[in-house]
Amino acid sequence: MNDDLELRAEADALLAGLVGDPTGSARLREDQWQAVSALVRERRRALVVQRTGWGKSAVYFVATGLLRRRGAGPTVIVSPLLALMRNQVDSAACAGIRARTINSANPEEWETIHGEVERGETDVLLVSPERLNSVDFRDQLLPRLAATTGLLVVDEAHCISDWGHDFRPDYRRLRTMLADLPEGVPVLATTATANARVTADVAEQLGTGGADALVLRGPLDRESLRLGVLTLPDAAHRLAWLGERLDGLPGSGIIYTLTVAAAEEVSAYLRQRGYAVASYTGKTENADRLQAEEDLLANRVKALVATSALGMGFDKPDLGFVVHLGSPSSPIAYYQQVGRAGRGVDHADVLLLPGREDEAIWAYFASVGFPSEEQVRQTLAVLEQADRPLSLPALEPQVDLRRSRLETMLKVLDVDGAVRRVKGGWTVTGQPWMYDAQRYAWVARQREAEQQAMRDYVATTGCRMEFLQRRLDDEKAAPCGRCDNCAGPWLDPSVSPGALAAASGELERPGVELEPRRMWPTGMPAVGVDLKGRIPADEQAATGRALGRLSDIGWGNRLRPLLSPQAPDAPVPDDVLSAVVTVLADWARSPGGWASGGADALTRPVGVVAVPSRTRPHLVGSLAEGLARVGRLPLLGSLAYAPEAEEYTAHRSNSAQRLRSLAASLTVPGELSAALAATPGPVLLVDDFTDTGWTLAVGARLLRRNGAGQVLPLTLALAG
Structure with a gap:
């Protein structure tokens, strides 16, 4: 004793x-x-x-x-x-x-x-x-x-x-x-x-x-937290509300968004409104992350606008609020993130502002789960046939997976004993491996149940803290007496006309830069494509423009329904065409644009070329025609897919596979080649959507090899 x-x-x-x-x-x-x-x-x-x-x-x-x-x-x-x-x-x-x-x-x-x-x-x-x-x-x-x-x-x-x-x-x-x-x-x-x-x-x-x-x-109730949900009409109202109410939230805190693009949009808007905020995402440099953490800890900023990159382990006991612009897909993830607040203070506010884009973002993250058995077996077969360990860049051209998914899959296979990471890359062990389809399907169903639980959390008229506790199987779950359902709403949902106009203007501002591809993926010669190293400068595309990102809360909300697989193929809507014209005009006037007058400025395009589309030909064709008409430029024609390369034109999910497909299928028809020869100079290359960037890169290379000057990519949407 x-x-x-x-x-x-x-x-x-x-x-x-x-x-x-x-x-x-x-x-x-x-x-x-x-x-x-x-x-x-x-x-x-x-x-x-x-x-x-x-x-x-x-x-x-x-x-x-x-x-x-x-x-x-x-x-x-x-x-x-x-x-x-x-x-x-x-x-x-x-x-x-x-x-x-x-x-x-x-x-x-x-x-x-x-x-x-x-x-x-x-x-x-x-x-x-x-x-x-x-x-x-x-x-x-x-x-x-x-x-x-x-x-x-x-x-x-x-x-x-x-x-x-x-x-x-x-x-x-x-x-x-x-x-x-x-x-x-x-x-x-x-x-x-x-x-x-x-x-x-x-x-x-x-x-x-x-x-x-x-x-x-132990019990999971957090006595210091007051939870609430505020459902507003659209992204502009949410942004305007935050811009007007942020000062009234206690102390300093975290504003969570679901995507990097949204974090950057929101932080830029709040800075324009005079708030000291910083963005914190997976793309933030490490030194900038450290500085942002220190600024929040020292209360030099009102908030960090963050993705889930700021989550586990960040410890600020006096964090006064957590706001979510968009619902996480899991009540458990939500509970973890709101748990950053109120650890060392008596009172902290937790607020969820759900958005209509949430479901699309959930669907995207659900789509990148564990790969299919066919993809796993294909990867194992490639490793088995190799005479040496294969690195991720060497393996990527031979499998149909993005690098991040490929690496995660290999780590799971490593733990399961089917592959092993060694000097130089990955190799098979020869041990038998079984694809646990039943388990993966069950996990997928669990994810769907969690998403439904978040919908239920937003809609519940019962205690919100009790709801989260029950989702975490807390036997001591009971009404908290503090949340907006227990004690009544404490938030005024109204926004002033001026704030709404400012937020709408920010979200409706069109235009995102498209960085061109400058290097070919490694390992292409191994799959029969003789492209390697740096793309020659005279075969590269110029820095282009997109109307918006699919993941942002401004134009993303307009573009996602237009470009979804379920959307009918129809001519480009007038408001979207008008916005693309604005992007084009802003591009022309920007530093380096053809109307800027600088010594290194681009030359005004002399014509428009379309990228062929098997899924949305009317949309892309009408976009190219509309830009040609408004810009008083000739529509020179469209690139084409070679009929004999039909099997290669399916969408590939990593850079190497996409490039392999395009190198075998994308061509310049004779009439377009003749038009380029008759109208020398820069051209606009128009497409509906860019993800990996390789369609624009291969298209630019073909056009420049057929006599075009600079190639200026212009798309409706940018992924990410």
């Missing part, structure tokens, strides 16, 4: 240092102490499912301090995001715990850190899950860590489960490390966002199931 009391006192003293309490009065709560005691005294494996702000990091840092004092090796924390790592390194230092991190942002430090770990100079090593699948880390450092670690921590452990909202195959590499841990090494898995199914799956994946496992699952 005395030993237990002494250990508890020692743990509380470590906690005081961790939280910066000079009085030493800080105390672990009983549930936190239960977890620490299980790890330190009993050396057990534990799964902790507790709400954001409960203090999960305190458990593993206090346990680390106690274990290290008793001669244990360093703690290894697998953590998914850099923001989490940075916060935790700083927190550990407050308790005298030496923490280092290995991730993609600090490769120059890896060798030094490896040495510090081996010499026992590091108490905590934070590792990103991607490192677990790195060849050098997996084969050299991981076995040593497994042999010497004193505690393994898996933070945000729901990422292990493909039932969860943020499955990451790199996490499954942990099974190898768990299998290699010496007997008696404690393991702690933590998450705030796991329902009963995910909890069971995580326990199974980590090997924490069985009689010896300790599962601590």
Whole structure:
């Protein structure tokens, strides 16, 4: 008993240092102490499912301090995001715990850190899950860590489960490390966002199931949060409302959007309205991300306008609000994101402003799930036939998958034992592998159920916090008494005419730059296409223009229905043609445009050429005709698909496959070649949509080889 009391006192003293309490009065709560005691005294494996702000990091840092004092090796924390790592390194230092991190942002430090770990100079090593699948880390450092670690921590452990909202195959590499841990090494898995199914799956994946496992699952109500939903007519009303009401939201916070384009649109508009905001997306440079985090932590900005790239691990206790412009596709993901607010304050506002574009964005992300069995088998066959390991760029031309999906698929196959990542790329292992179609179909149905749950969350007249708790299988779910349904709406949905006009003007402003392709994909000669290296300057397209991005909340909402597979092929609507004409006029007047008068300016186009379309020929044809008519330019004709290359014209989902298809099928008909010779000079190349950019690149190359001057691409929509 005395030993237990002494250990508890020692743990509380470590906690005081961790939280910066000079009085030493800080105390672990009983549930936190239960977890620490299980790890330190009993050396057990534990799964902790507790709400954001409960203090999960305190458990593993206090346990680390106690274990290290008793001669244990360093703690290894697998953590998914850099923001989490940075916060935790700083927190550990407050308790005298030496923490280092290995991730993609600090490769120059890896060798030094490896040495510090081996010499026992590091108490905590934070590792990103991607490192677990790195060849050098997996084969050299991981076995040593497994042999010497004193505690393994898996933070945000729901990422292990493909039932969860943020499955990451790199996490499954942990099974190898768990299998290699010496007997008696404690393991702690933590998450705030796991329902009963995910909890069971995580326990199974980590090997924490069985009689010896300790599962601590607490209530998920967040007493500081006031949840509300505000359904407004359209994107302009939502943007106008935010522009007028942002000042009234408490403190500083996060405005979540579903896409990068929307984050950039919203942040640009709010800055125009005089707000100090910054965008934070997967495309934000690391240094800019760090600066944005620091600015929010120091309250130098009112908000970060962010995608889900800002999520797990960002710790600002006094975050006063979270607003979503658009619904996440899962109540679990939504609960996790709103959990960033109100951790260290008595009151924080959480607001959802759903949009009509949400469903289309959900559908897109659902479409890039685990590939079909045919695609998996094709990839395995290519690897099996190769006489050497194949890198992603070398494999991509031979399979019909985008690189990101291909890499994720290979990581899953790696964990399943069918392939292995080695120096130089990927190779097959020869082990049998079965496509678990039933499981993948079940996961897809779960996703659909989660999407329906988000629709139900918006529509419910019951307590919103209770709704989220029940979706997370919280047995203590009960009405909160604070949300807009429990206590009544507190938000005024009205917007002033001036604000609405400003927001509409911002969203209706047409024009997005199209960066041309400048390099051919690698590996093309291996599939019979003799294109490699840099595209010659005299065969490149110029920087072009699109009316808008499909993923934005302005023109994207107008263009998505027009370009959907279900939409009838019809002439371009008058308002869309008028907007494209505006894009063309703005382009002409822009720096470098043909009306700008600069020394390096483009020359005014002398004609219009259309890209052939098998799905929307009337739309593309009428767009090209309309631009030619308004611009008083000749319609020179259209590129064509070679009839004998019919089998290659199907849409391909990665750059190499798309280029392979186009190189074999896209041609310049004789009448167009003659028109180009008779009308030398720059031409507008008109299409409805660009995704990979290779149709425009190949079309520009063909036109320039047939006598055209500069080729100026102009499309209705840009993907992404």
